[in-house]
Amino acid sequence: MPSGIDSEVFLAFSTYATIVVLKMMLMSPMTAYFRFTRKCFANVEDTGMAKTPEDKKRMLRVDPDVERVRRCHQNDLENITPFVVIGLLYTLTGPDLSTALLHFRVFVGSRLFHTVAYVLPLRQPSRGLAWMVGMGATFSMAYRVLSTTHL
Ligand SMILES: N[C@@H](CCC(=O)N[C@@H](CS)C(=O)NCC(=O)O)C(=O)O
Numbered sequence: 708m709p710s711g712i713d714s715e716v717f718l719a720f721s722t723y724a725t726i727v728v729l730k731m732m733l734m735s736p737m738t739a740y741f742r743f744t745r746k747c748f749a750n751v752e753d754t755g756m757a758k759t760p761e762d763k764k765r766m767l768r769v770d771p772d773v774e775r776v777r778r779c780h781q782n783d784l785e786n787i788t789p790f791v792v793i794g795l796l797y798t799l800t801g802p803d804l805s806t807a808l809l810h811f812r813v814f815v816g817s818r819l820f821h822t823v824a825y826v827l828p829l830r831q832p833s834r835g836l837a838w839m840v841g842m843g844a845t846f847s848m849a850y851r852v853l854s855t856t857h858l
Pocket residue numbers: 778779781782785834835836838
């Protein structure tokens with residue numbers, strides 16, 4: 708088990724983890740943008756700008772564009788959270804900087820592309836492939852963690 712944390716690898720991880728977490732956080736303002744432009748809200752108290760009770764009722768609906776962004780956000784949560792946890796443990800295993808950078812860049816690139824493919828949307832299998840590539844990077848780091856540490 709390599710001892711200590713390589714500051715270069717940790718710095719690289721911090722950078723890429725921050726980029727991808729910020730990207731995930733931006734899905735909230737993007738959802739808000741779609742809610743306001745589509746006039747589609749989830750809670751009755753959010754429909755204050757409605758002029759009539761009918762308007763209010765119309766605003767309390769499910770919009771396909773809003774739901775698409777929400778699913779994209781949910782998918783980020785399912786994939787970026789494991790990346791941050793496993794990636795942090797991976798930095799403790801003393802990987803080469805170049806190998807670590809490859810994992811971090813592939814993951815972040817795949818998640819950026821996944822968002823574009825989901826929100827636009829692009830034809831499948833573009834989103835599916837992006838998801839698989841990101842999962843592959845995280846699984847590869849998990850393999851290193853499990854094969855480096857002792858049970
Ligand atoms: N929770 C996901 C698990 C599988 C997954 O993440 N698939 C990727 C590639 S097809 C995806 O983008 N799924 C769409 C989604 O999570 O909304 C799902 O329900 O689809």
